[in-house]
Amino acid sequence: MVVDIKVVERSYEEYRNPVLLGLLGLIGGTLVSILLGVLSPIGLRGLASAFYDFITSPEYWLISLPYFAPISLSAAGLALAYQARFITIGSEGQMMLGMIIAFGLSYYIFSTYSSYVAIPIILVISALGGLLLGLLIGFLRVYLGANETLTSLMLNYLILSIVNFLVAGPWQSGPFTKTELVPYHLRLSDYLSVLLSIFVIIILDYLYSYTKIGVSLVAIGKSRRAAITYGIPFSYTILLVASLSGAVAGLGGSLYMLSEQYQLQSIEQPLGYGYMGILAAWLAGLRPIATIASSFLLSLFYSFSVSLQLFGLSSSFILAVDSVIVLSVVIATVFSRYKLVVRR
Amino acid sequence: MFDPLQLLYQSLPWATTLSLIALGEMMLERSGLVNLGLEGMLYFSASLASLFSLYYGSPYYGIVGGILGGVLLATIYVVAVIFLKADQIVVGLTIVFLGIGVGDLVGNIIGGLLAPSFTRVSTRLVFPFFSLLLVPILLYYILYHSWYGYAIRAVGEDIHKSYTLGIPVTKIRVLMALLGGIFSGIAGSYFILGPLAGRWTAGRTLGWGWIALGIVILGYWHPLGIVIASVILSLLYTYRPLLQAWGVPAAFSDAVPYIAVILSLIGVSWLYNKLGVKPPAAVWVR
Numbered sequence: 001m002v003v004d005i006k007v008v009e010r011s012y013e014e015y016r017n018p019v020l021l022g023l024l025g026l027i028g029g030t031l032v033s034i035l036l037g038v039l040s041p042i043g044l045r046g047l048a049s050a051f052y053d054f055i056t057s058p059e060y061w062l063i064s065l066p067y068f069a070p071i072s073l074s075a076a077g078l079a080l081a082y083q084a085r086f087i088t089i090g091s092e093g094q095m096m097l098g099m100i101i102a103f104g105l106s107y108y109i110f111s112t113y114s115s116y117v118a119i120p121i122i123l124v125i126s127a128l129g130g131l132l133l134g135l136l137i138g139f140l141r142v143y144l145g146a147n148e149t150l151t152s153l154m155l156n157y158l159i160l161s162i163v164n165f166l167v168a169g170p171w172q173s174g175p176f177t178k179t180e181l182v183p184y185h186l187r188l189s190d191y192l193s194v195l196l197s198i199f200v201i202i203i204l205d206y207l208y209s210y211t212k213i214g215v216s217l218v219a220i221g222k223s224r225r226a227a228i229t230y231g232i233p234f235s236y237t238i239l240l241v242a243s244l245s246g247a248v249a250g251l252g253g254s255l256y257m258l259s260e261q262y263q264l265q266s267i268e269q270p271l272g273y274g275y276m277g278i279l280a281a282w283l284a285g286l287r288p289i290a291t292i293a294s295s296f297l298l299s300l301f302y303s304f305s306v307s308l309q310l311f312g313l314s315s316s317f318i319l320a321v322d323s324v325i326v327l328s329v330v331i332a333t334v335f336s337r338y339k340l341v342v343r344r
Numbered sequence: 345m346f347d348p349l350q351l352l353y354q355s356l357p358w359a360t361t362l363s364l365i366a367l368g369e370m371m372l373e374r375s376g377l378v379n380l381g382l383e384g385m386l387y388f389s390a391s392l393a394s395l396f397s398l399y400y401g402s403p404y405y406g407i408v409g410g411i412l413g414g415v416l417l418a419t420i421y422v423v424a425v426i427f428l429k430a431d432q433i434v435v436g437l438t439i440v441f442l443g444i445g446v447g448d449l450v451g452n453i454i455g456g457l458l459a460p461s462f463t464r465v466s467t468r469l470v471f472p473f474f475s476l477l478l479v480p481i482l483l484y485y486i487l488y489h490s491w492y493g494y495a496i497r498a499v500g501e502d503i504h505k506s507y508t509l510g511i512p513v514t515k516i517r518v519l520m521a522l523l524g525g526i527f528s529g530i531a532g533s534y535f536i537l538g539p540l541a542g543r544w545t546a547g548r549t550l551g552w553g554w555i556a557l558g559i560v561i562l563g564y565w566h567p568l569g570i571v572i573a574s575v576i577l578s579l580l581y582t583y584r585p586l587l588q589a590w591g592v593p594a595a596f597s598d599a600v601p602y603i604a605v606i607l608s609l610i611g612v613s614w615l616y617n618k619l620g621v622k623p624p625a626a627v628w629v630r
Binding site: 041082089148169313317327330 | 427615
């Protein structure tokens, strides 16, 4: 007996709700990712029970708050960029640049200023730094045709090497490769950083849902040629999206620096918040407002991974869990537009 | 102190790795798809290769493990992108993170033990010979002088016309994606059991898969171009200690390959634009 399985596009009336399918994918992906625990030192059972404890206890939710700002802000900016098919993965670098600027300004320049003056200036300048880096990637893409995925990724490694240069050179303090701490009065509380990032995400979602910018970036993402024919400014929109995503990622980095990290340290591998932002953006179905929920989940997982390190699991384990979940959500949402047809 | 031949000799293993991964990716991109997951495939196959080599006591079993790892992740790509029509960009990125995460889990099992590695001759001679000479020539022949090559290129340039001509589009794409998995699997096992002599350390392959993606573009989706691009980039990479001797901080000289890729990508893209050359593969035409 030959079974023929085909993926067929649904007609418009047959479209299924992508959100419900996404939730199904989320549950399925979580179950599958727990299976990865077979390879872990604590085993399947240990991982499953740790997972359950973690998800269900509110005190752990509080631990994950500091990671929310960098992940969610990267995600919301990237969601816009990906809608326009501007596939940057530079938010990691933009975030690290924001961290560098936030530390440099707070420790070396604004350490004697009042926090009401200094903190807004620091946040704005870090966002500007991220914006410039994003704009550079957009510029290379629009005017020179350089593939943005690769240039943005290489820039991440460049920024990483700048961090390593600073902490081992001009900004080093003490015998270890790290800097001094951000002055006490310039630190932010976790709650404030979460509220600020939610506020910025709401603004981004407003831009996406209710303005011309949102319409044009979706149009460009769907079909570039058609969009240009209808008079949508291609270069302008791409540059705008590139700089917006850069700016919010830079802001996320500076919020993380002022609310959690407080110092720069040498970095062997990228920290991963920017990369988690990528996953959170897709998990949210590229809708900025939905990144609040997806980033909350991923930052919860991130703090989970920090506590799993006590059991000898490396932090990259949670990236694998995240990617299994994102993969199954993406595949599940495919079925809102396609269906499986089995013929015997 | 500066000996060009010595430099070339030292850079051979890196060029071998880069060109192997890039060649596999080139074949996939020629058939009209792009797999961003090379980095994860390289990482995961390197970890599996050292585990297999350790367990069975021979680096040749390591290659089997590496290929298994590459093909496993390539299968995810095939199922998600080709059969289920999910977005290839997000699937590629998740493969990167999945590969790194699971690779580290496998690395935990290895626990820092030294896996049996290839001999000096195969590291410095046999593998480079295959990856920089034999395989590129073979792929060149297949791509430009055989029916399969015409079919692959046709699929990459216009999928609808290929359907009309009766070319098995799905079959070709699946084969190319799996070939990419095999190539990065071999590259990963060579990388860990050859130049790194079987010592698994977390994070060791980080970056090479990404650079290979750049090399595909720099080499203009052509086997010969890819070999040249990977040799030049690996020469730059081996050049690093010299830069440090000139007073460039170590942190920056480590970033030399990335800076080189950015600069050459900008230059080459500008040149392609200026000459009006369109990428042969439909993937990058936007």
